[in-house]
Amino acid sequence: MKKILFIISIISLSAIALSINSCKSRNKDIIRIGINAPLTGDIPKVGEGTKFAAQMWLEDIKKSGGIEIGGKKYPVELVIEDNESKAESAVKANTKLITQDEVLIIIGPQASKQAVPAGGVANNYKTPMITAWSTNPDTTKGRPYVFRACFLDPFQGPVVANFIKEEFKFTRAAVLYDVASDYPKGLAEFFKLAWEKNNGPGSVTAYESFTTKDTDFSSQLTKIIKSKAQVLFTPQYYNEVALIVQQSRELGFKGPIVGSDSWGSAETVKLCGKACYGQFFSTHYAAAGAKGETKEFIDRYNKKYGYIPDDVSALTWDALNIAKKAMESTGKLSGDIKDDRTNVRNALAKIKNFKGITGEMTFNDSGDPQKCAVIVKISNKGEFEFYKSVCP
Amino acid sequence: MTYFFQNFINALQWGSFYALIAMGYSMVYGILMLFNFAHGDVFMAGAYIGLGIATFLMMLFSTAAGLAIPGWLILIITILASMMLTSLLGILIERIGYRPLRNAPRASAAITGLMIGIILEMGNLILFGAQRFSFPSVINTVTYDLGGVFFTNKKIFIVGVALMLMLSLHLFIKKTKWGMAMRAMSFDFMAVPLMGVSINRVAPMTFALGSALAAAAGILYSLAYPVLDPLMGVNLGWKAFVAAILGGRGSIMGAAMAGFLLGFIEIFTAMVFPSTLRDLIAYSIILVILTFRPHGFFGQTHSAQLRL
Numbered sequence: 082m083k084k085i086l087f088i089i090s091i092i093s094l095s096a097i098a099l100s101i102n103s104c105k106s107r108n109k110d111i112i113r114i115g116i117n118a119p120l121t122g123d124i125p126k127v128g129e130g131t132k133f134a135a136q137m138w139l140e141d142i143k144k145s146g147g148i149e150i151g152g153k154k155y156p157v158e159l160v161i162e163d164n165e166s167k168a169e170s171a172v173k174a175n176t177k178l179i180t181q182d183e184v185l186i187i188i189g190p191q192a193s194k195q196a197v198p199a200g201g202v203a204n205n206y207k208t209p210m211i212t213a214w215s216t217n218p219d220t221t222k223g224r225p226y227v228f229r230a231c232f233l234d235p236f237q238g239p240v241v242a243n244f245i246k247e248e249f250k251f252t253r254a255a256v257l258y259d260v261a262s263d264y265p266k267g268l269a270e271f272f273k274l275a276w277e278k279n280n281g282p283g284s285v286t287a288y289e290s291f292t293t294k295d296t297d298f299s300s301q302l303t304k305i306i307k308s309k310a311q312v313l314f315t316p317q318y319y320n321e322v323a324l325i326v327q328q329s330r331e332l333g334f335k336g337p338i339v340g341s342d343s344w345g346s347a348e349t350v351k352l353c354g355k356a357c358y359g360q361f362f363s364t365h366y367a368a369a370g371a372k373g374e375t376k377e378f379i380d381r382y383n384k385k386y387g388y389i390p391d392d393v394s395a396l397t398w399d400a401l402n403i404a405k406k407a408m409e410s411t412g413k414l415s416g417d418i419k420d421d422r423t424n425v426r427n428a429l430a431k432i433k434n435f436k437g438i439t440g441e442m443t444f445n446d447s448g449d450p451q452k453c454a455v456i457v458k459i460s461n462k463g464e465f466e467f468y469k470s471v472c473p
Numbered sequence: 474m475t476y477f478f479q480n481f482i483n484a485l486q487w488g489s490f491y492a493l494i495a496m497g498y499s500m501v502y503g504i505l506m507l508f509n510f511a512h513g514d515v516f517m518a519g520a521y522i523g524l525g526i527a528t529f530l531m532m533l534f535s536t537a538a539g540l541a542i543p544g545w546l547i548l549i550i551t552i553l554a555s556m557m558l559t560s561l562l563g564i565l566i567e568r569i570g571y572r573p574l575r576n577a578p579r580a581s582a583a584i585t586g587l588m589i590g591i592i593l594e595m596g597n598l599i600l601f602g603a604q605r606f607s608f609p610s611v612i613n614t615v616t617y618d619l620g621g622v623f624f625t626n627k628k629i630f631i632v633g634v635a636l637m638l639m640l641s642l643h644l645f646i647k648k649t650k651w652g653m654a655m656r657a658m659s660f661d662f663m664a665v666p667l668m669g670v671s672i673n674r675v676a677p678m679t680f681a682l683g684s685a686l687a688a689a690a691g692i693l694y695s696l697a698y699p700v701l702d703p704l705m706g707v708n709l710g711w712k713a714f715v716a717a718i719l720g721g722r723g724s725i726m727g728a729a730m731a732g733f734l735l736g737f738i739e740i741f742t743a744m745v746f747p748s749t750l751r752d753l754i755a756y757s758i759i760l761v762i763l764t765f766r767p768h769g770f771f772g773q774t775h776s777a778q779l780r781l
Binding site for chain 1: 603698
């Protein structure tokens with residue numbers, strides 16, 4: 082009897098806790114914006130950058146008294162959810178943001194691994210979502226409610242392939258990527274296509290993969306070195322970049338190692354050290370040598386949080402400002418969250434030549450912006466230096 | 474040929490980690506007849522403790538203080554100190570996780586390890602946050618090129634220390650009284666306590682030894698792969714568990730050898746087949762091995778049945 086009482090009391094306590102949580106009354110005059118970010122898991126720095134940029138943006142909104150829609154100022158509230166850098170958690174986070182928190186629009190998730198499945202949820206619930214950083218085409222494909230603030234992998238792959246061709250005149254490349262993650266897998270394929278188009282079939286001499294959480298790449302790298310590749314392309318996240326670059330040098334690989342926008346984190350150089358100096362990667366913006374509003378953003382962020390913002394922070398900033406512009410141009414909020422979501426989505430699709438800090442954007446039919454890519458070189462001081470700009 | 478030798482060296486390093494961790498699994502199994510599933514996370518804890526000690530020592534003996542001591546000495550102090558501290562953690566796990574459940578049903582005792590593992594992971598996550606730490610470069614990497622086969626001073630150090638630890642453990646178990654007590658306990662844990670050997674002493678010591686080995690593995694691992702994260706022990710722990718089974722439950726040297734074998738199978742599978750299929754093929758091979766040798770390489774059929 083005691084045991085049954087004990088179990089019943091635990092169940093009822095948790096039920097009470099849950100009901101308190103879900104019964105929070107919703108104020109119709111507040112705009113809620115959901116942020117779905119990887120605060121823990123494999124890429125916590127990306128989540129942190131997202132959160133910091135969003136909080137800085139919120140400060141500005143608060144200062145001006147809210148977002149003005151049709152002559153009325155609406156205060157803004159951010160609902161930040163952690164997706165643990167997992168696909169299933171990102172789906173859960175999106176569902177919670179949409180059904181429980183009743184957000185008007187979602188920013189994130191950032192990595193394609195989470196953004197591809199989470200985008201499906203947003204689209205099913207007819208809630209606009211802007212991913213700032215996901216470059217995989219599947220994120221927005223056939224999903225009218227999903228947008229993004231960055232360029233796509235089918236564009237980035239050829240950018241890197243052409244850059245290596247022009248810069249080094251190499252003809253033999255190797256690829257090492259994580260087969261269990263949407264972003265590296267997609268980008269590796271687009272790079273291979275572009276490279277073989279330039280240099281003929283068989284010019285990708287080794288196309289090697291591993292799975293998430295692997296730390297030893299020695300057998301793959303030994304294979305790559307044996308294939309006599311002149312350059313290694315590895316579209317990985319910062320924790321793997323450090324290990325791949327260090328191990329490839331220890332195994333005697335002498336050629337350059339080139340990466341993609343996932344390298345663009347302050348952590349890359351911190352974890353990788355001198356081994357990464359002098360390497361190149363393609364990305365959305367370069368912090369060193371930025372001008373105008375971009376510089377203002379970088380300085381402010383640096384002053385507030387103590388480090389130069391990553392591309393993901395800059396893109397999140399842009400995504401939030403696009404969202405703001407779309408909300409403003411809807412003219413009015415009806416108070417019915419479903420109608421408002423659709424109105425915001427339609428307004429987003431109509432935005433032309435939006436001037437963001439990472440470049441000018443106009444969304445095409447699939448919700449993807451047309452914008453330029455930047456090639457960055459990691460300098461001998463470990464800074465990300467602007468090297469050249471490549472436009473579509 | 475150089476290709477083969479290069480992979481041989483890679484496998485030797487990779488297998489060292491499996492071997493060191495698998496020995497800990499096997500030792501605890503020999504005494505308590507259950508696998509300590511927190512072992513992979515003890516490995517993680519050892520690496521983090523080592524990170525703390527190494528960072529502290531580097532600061533203390535930085536050249537500015539005028540007390541410069543060579544990097545390899547710092548490294549050895551770090552390994553020894555972390556082994557000691559982590560073995561205390563092992564004793565603690567035994568005391569609060571396993572001892573109260575010694576007479577509980579097997580399944581309850583088996584899942585305590587899982588829970589302690591999760592507590593260690595999440596505790597670390599809360600303590601240090603989700604960010605990655607890079608292990609300080611205590612010694613400078615020197616790369617040697619031997620006719621196209623590349624290896625570093627770190628690789629020699631890792632494999633050397635791993636082999637040395639295995640040998641010392643072997644001698645400890647075979648030559649000392651404590652070792653004899655452990656062997657006796659694994660032979661019959663009902664009768665041996667009646668002879669005056671207390672399980673409350675042998676079990677903590679076994680945990681301490683296993684944890685010390687895991688700590689050493691953690692630091693050696695951080696030397697080779699200097700990116701530390703709270704979940705670094707999960708995958709490695711599970712794979713080392715496979716090695717412990719493959720070696721034969723309760724057989725310590727069997728676990729060490731199976732650890733190396735696992736490293737070799739993984740690396741050489743990737744050498745021959747596309748790397749995407751590495752784990753698929755590697756673990757299929759192990760499944761086949763177990764089909765023909767269900768008790769592993771050195772497992773004793775009768776004793777395992779007697780105990781269970």
